[in-house]
Amino acid sequence: MMSGRRLAGRVFDETKVSQDEGRNLSDLRVPLRAASEGRGDAYVEVRGLSHVFYARDDTPTPTLLNFDLQIGRGEFIAVVGPSGCGKTTLLNVTAGLLVPSAGTVLIDGKPVSGIQPTVGYMPARDALLPWRTAARNVEYALEIKRIGDRQAVAQEMLRRVGLAGYEHRYIGELSQGMRQRVAIARTFATAPHILLMDEPFSALDAQTRAQMHELFMEMWETDRKSVILVTHDVSEAITLADRVIVLSPRPGTIRLDLEIALERPRKTRNLYHQEQFRQYLAQLWDALGYDSPDVEDLASHN
């Protein structure tokens, strides 16, 4: 019932704070270059980011290596790539949850250290508190951020996502799509300057996902903040983003940095008919490659 490992607790370990302090990147025997000089106009700037995880047998596993990225103010970036290529590491470092092995992330010119008050986050599942109503879930984010006038803000945000009249429903009484709407309302309620999204729509069925894409873009376009969206879904990346970054398998490096020149505001129902959309899709798939990296790994081990 209680094995030692499990009693070690996953509660605060989930903070993903680096356990690798004191370790050295020289374990990897790869040349690290000094953080590059970035462009001046970037709002979020990733400089020479490298991160190494240690497996149970102390084998160093690099997830990101000398990674550079500039994100403009109000720019919507999508990052796609195979599992383990360092997408989530990028988000965790930017959020201040993880101290990287090397390199820095600058937000508005200031290096990230610790939790960033201007960062908003949308996880893979809706991450709602089932013992609170829809409105009280939006208020949760406001309570932690010490933002006043919570009831009014929550009501307004729920109205904007189309949930007027559902404020006092418990989460268990809402459909998947409605829950996602609550999560979107909560995300925008604290007015973050940068939004980090870790496959936020991956748990939804295709139709609900398309609806949520439209709703999300509608909300985002009212005050365009910088976004880093991590996703496995290539068409989701094209639908939402201004730029799509394709990462290679671990350690992640940029394979393609593709500008998405589709007009805004976008409507998902129109996008899929556009020739341009299909071209982007083909380009991104060519960059990703069609082989599963896991299978490659297995083959090279045998």
Add this chain to the structure above:
Amino acid sequence: MRRAVENNLIRLLILAALIGAWQGAVSTGLLPEFEASSPSAVWNALVQQIGNGTLLTDIGVTLKEAALGFLLGIAVGVPLGFAFATFPRVGDILEPFITMLNALPRLALAPLYLLWFGFGSGSHIALVFSIVVFIMLVNTIEGARSQDPDIMTLSLILGATRMQTIRKVMLPATAPWIVAGMRLSTAYALSGAVVGEMFSGNGGIGHTIVAASGFFDLGVVFAGIVMIMLVAWLFDLLGKQIERRALHWRVPGV
């Protein structure tokens, strides 16, 4: 609603059938009344014992011991469970001790408690406490650990302090586990108190059962047993009500 009424009727029928079979077996001489007693003898004992007040006094004593041990067990077990879940290293170090202590049949400790806490209620309360505290501890640890990692990450990025996380996320998320532990504990608390009374002291239902069986007064023995079952059943009904109120946000089927 109609289904509930029907179920209650069926339950009454089952009870009547059991009591009827018992009475029939004794009346026809299939079972010796000396060993099996009989529903009518139990009924007479119940009426007599309730009438002269001894049974109610006994229940009062047993309930007081069970309740005190139960509350103490919760007061110690729940915070300790949170501490272990929040400071995983401590939990990791102490885990084998908890497992061993929890595996120990606490009822076997009754003679020791008699030595340590005296002949009276103290040793019975200690027995109840030592059972309940581990149920609450293990349930709280399991509940506190089964947090949604996405909610924890979200809270961290929002900037929640450790106290805020415990109060606003961990405690409510663990509430169903704590309530389940409390419901499980009520039956054990009652048993603990009764067994403790059988070993020592001069009050409570356990004591009365042992005393009556010494005189082969099976009517009183069964009257005591019936009272324990009734009290346990009432506690369970009460527990269900408390659960419904405390966890009203839980929607059936989710």
